[in-house]
Amino acid sequence: MPYYRLFYHMVWGTKNREPFIQAEFENSLHNVIAAKGEKLGALIYAVGGVEDHVHLVATVPPQVTLSDFIGQVKGHSSHFVNQKLAIPYHFQWQREYGVVSFGGKQLDQVVKYVKNQHQHHAEGTLIPFLEHTKPEQ
Numbered sequence: 250m251p252y253y254r255l256f257y258h259m260v261w262g263t264k265n266r267e268p269f270i271q272a273e274f275e276n277s278l279h280n281v282i283a284a285k286g287e288k289l290g291a292l293i294y295a296v297g298g299v300e301d302h303v304h305l306v307a308t309v310p311p312q313v314t315l316s317d318f319i320g321q322v323k324g325h326s327s328h329f330v331n332q333k334l335a336i337p338y339h340f341q342w343q344r345e346y347g348v349v350s351f352g353g354k355q356l357d358q359v360v361k362y363v364k365n366q367h368q369h370h371a372e373g374t375l376i377p378f379l380e381h382t383k384p385e386q
Contacts, residue, residue: 251311253308253310253311254308254353255308255309255311255350256294256306256307256308256350256351256352256353256355256356256359257306257307257308257309257315257348257349257350257351258304258305258306258348258349258350258351258359258363258379259304259305259306259307259315259319259346259347259348260302260303260304260305260346260347260379260380260381260382261302261303261319261323261342261343261345261346261347261382262301262302262342262343262345262382263300263301263302263340263341263342263343264341264342264343265343266301266302266343267301268300268301269300269301269330269338269340269341270298270299270300270301270302270303271300271336274330274334274336275298277329277334278303278326278329278330279296279297279298279303280296281325281326281329282296282303282305282322282326283296283305285321285322285325285326286305286307286309286318286322289309289313289318289321289322290309290310290313291307291308291309291310291313291318292307292308293305293306293307294306294307294308294356294359294360295359295360295363295364296363297363297364297365297366298363298366299366299367299370302380302382304362304363304366304379305322305363306356306359306360306363315348319346319348323342323346326342327340327341327342343382345382345383346382347379347380347381347382347383349378349379359379362376362379
């Protein structure tokens with residue numbers, strides 16, 4: 250197995266940024282995202298978010314492309330919401346996503362940011378480049 254130290258922050262939103270992620274199932278959704286990431290061979294450091302988007306901090310093995318990784322995590326998690334939860338709407342993720350890499354020295358800071366998403370959104374203490382899912386944002 251090759252040696253690697255690759256840290257990624259990923260973010261993606263719900264379709265049309267609708268507030269689809271309800272408090273009643275938010276933790277379950279985050280757990281499903283983490284479990285799928287781990288099944289794909291990633292080390293998951295944090296999953297967080299608010300009503301219309303999620304953040305994921307992970308080390309993804311170099312043999313797994315980030316687009317495939319994110320696509321599989323998004324697909325699995327939307328399937329979970331639509332098939333396992335009794336919600337009155339069709340849950341979908343937007344097609345876009347954002348990914349930034351960072352160094353190991355920033356890992357604790359990025360994990361803390363992701364775990365405190367509700368607080369950052371409520372207080373307006375967002376880190377803009379960690380919220381981008383589209384180049385024009």
